[in-house]
Amino acid sequence: MNLFYQPAISEGSLFLDQEESRHCVRVLRKTSGDTIRVADGKGYFYEVVITKADQNKCLFEIQHQFQQEHRPYSIHVAISPTKNADRIEWFVEKCVEIGIDCITLMDCKNTERSFIKKDRLHKMAVSAMKQSLKASLPLINDVTPFPQVIGNAQEEMKFIAFVDQSNPDHLKDLVLPNRSYMVLIGPEGDFTKEELDIALRSDFKKVSLGSSRLRTETAGIAACHILNLIQS
Amino acid sequence: MNLFYQPAISEGSLFLDQEESRHCVRVLRKTSGDTIRVADGKGYFYEVVITKADQNKCLFEIQHQFQQEHRPYSIHVAISPTKNADRIEWFVEKCVEIGIDCITLMDCKNTERSFIKKDRLHKMAVSAMKQSLKASLPLINDVTPFPQVIGNAQEEMKFIAFVDQSNPDHLKDLVLPNRSYMVLIGPEGDFTKEELDIALRSDFKKVSLGSSRLRTETAGIAACHILNLIQS
Numbered sequence: 156m157n158l159f160y161q162p163a164i165s166e167g168s169l170f171l172d173q174e175e176s177r178h179c180v181r182v183l184r185k186t187s188g189d190t191i192r193v194a195d196g197k198g199y200f201y202e203v204v205i206t207k208a209d210q211n212k213c214l215f216e217i218q219h220q221f222q223q224e225h226r227p228y229s230i231h232v233a234i235s236p237t238k239n240a241d242r243i244e245w246f247v248e249k250c251v252e253i254g255i256d257c258i259t260l261m262d263c264k265n266t267e268r269s270f271i272k273k274d275r276l277h278k279m280a281v282s283a284m285k286q287s288l289k290a291s292l293p294l295i296n297d298v299t300p301f302p303q304v305i306g307n308a309q310e311e312m313k314f315i316a317f318v319d320q321s322n323p324d325h326l327k328d329l330v331l332p333n334r335s336y337m338v339l340i341g342p343e344g345d346f347t348k349e350e351l352d353i354a355l356r357s358d359f360k361k362v363s364l365g366s367s368r369l370r371t372e373t374a375g376i377a378a379c380h381i382l383n384l385i386q387s
Numbered sequence: 388m389n390l391f392y393q394p395a396i397s398e399g400s401l402f403l404d405q406e407e408s409r410h411c412v413r414v415l416r417k418t419s420g421d422t423i424r425v426a427d428g429k430g431y432f433y434e435v436v437i438t439k440a441d442q443n444k445c446l447f448e449i450q451h452q453f454q455q456e457h458r459p460y461s462i463h464v465a466i467s468p469t470k471n472a473d474r475i476e477w478f479v480e481k482c483v484e485i486g487i488d489c490i491t492l493m494d495c496k497n498t499e500r501s502f503i504k505k506d507r508l509h510k511m512a513v514s515a516m517k518q519s520l521k522a523s524l525p526l527i528n529d530v531t532p533f534p535q536v537i538g539n540a541q542e543e544m545k546f547i548a549f550v551d552q553s554n555p556d557h558l559k560d561l562v563l564p565n566r567s568y569m570v571l572i573g574p575e576g577d578f579t580k581e582e583l584d585i586a587l588r589s590d591f592k593k594v595s596l597g598s599s600r601l602r603t604e605t606a607g608i609a610a611c612h613i614l615n616l617i618q619s
Binding site for chain 1: 599
């Protein structure tokens with residue numbers, strides 16, 4: 156089953172962009188009268204029938220619209236961009252496959268890169284959304300200073316992944332189902348003591364993700380996966 | 388903390404290879420008399436003192452040896468190589484970070500690539516082992532035909548990730564702690580009905596990894612992560 160993407164379908168954009176049209180018409184050989192499925196990235200799927208199989212602009216008519224199953228919880232991961240941009244792009248792809256609602260790139264004291272090409276991340280997210288047959292894209296927030304990330308946090312359960320002498324509880328043992336969650340994942344150099352204190356003062360709970368020392372992007376995926384597992 | 392790799396240290400190879408020597412001497416500026424930690428990839432760490440800080444062949448003396456903490460369980464993931472080799476290399480890196488004992492590349496009916504550069508996978512595994520401060524490398528088995536993988540399976544709990552109408556139980560709900568586990572992860576085109584039947588006849592249990600449709604390499608990581616989570 157193939158899924159296509161048209162973010163403006165509900166505003167009447169009843170066509171696929173050039174790249175999607177090429178894939179649909181030239182690669183998959185879809186033709187007029189064929190039914191395909193389109194996602195808007197906002198939680199809706201559309202069954203549509205191709206009316207003009209143009210490989211530059213494939214036109215269609217909507218047959219019906221249906222909503223992606225609602226999840227009674229939400230996951231927000233705020234993560235420090237990695238030195239190697241591929242790693243954060245990979246993190247976005249995997250989290251979208253597994254299930255995530257919001258990603259914030261977080262600029263910490265030890266963050267080694269404070270610029271990320273957001274259009275690349277969006278591309279990764281769209282392709283992962285299509286691959287995993289979902290209809291919604293996560294909100295991806297630009298690089299934001301750590302204190303501001305903390306200040307903006309509205310979630311019901313807030314965690315900071317940080318392992319020190321005090322051996323914090325494992326994330327999986329603190330999560331209650333069906334809540335809104337936020338997890339902070341630090342840079343390779345980890346959060347500073349000051350950053351940890353700021354988070355703790357703002358009701359973030361210190362958690363461990365297990366005994367292994369994980370790379371930043373792996374820790375981000377692990378946190379997202381654990382929060383999804385607790386629910387299912 | 389930096390970790391270096393010398394697989395033959397117990398056979399008396401008291402030096403780092405050229406690449407490791409460069410990193411140790413030129414990049415990290417280690418010098419004679421400095422103490423560094425070396426892993427042999429077989430479960431042992433060595434505290435060693437540098438005796439000759441040569442950037443082509445850094446010599447050292449062993450101070451003492453200690454064993455990596457033993458895990459009372461073992462994880463074996465047999466996975467179909469992905470069309471894009473990067474994805475399986477990434478799978479190896481992430482599983483080593485999270486914790487895995489054996490990886491078998493499995494040639495299924497729908498497998499799109501039956502050749503994988505094992506030296507590349509070994510390189511990924513070594514760098515991930517060092518990154519996550521572990522002392523052991525997983526055994527990585529070459530591409531093996533599906534029936535042979537099934538025939539060789541010796542683990543106490545054997546699972547095949549396969550989602551169909553019968554909605555199998557989630558892996559996390561079937562795992563008992565402290566066992567030897569094996570999980571089969573199929574290609575993008577999934578296992579064939581015949582392959583599924585062969586596995587079921589050989590006492591593999593059909594399991595789900597959750598409601599999301601995951602790419603092959605993501606499913607492999609998810610399975611490895613779940614098996615580690617059940618223990619901790």
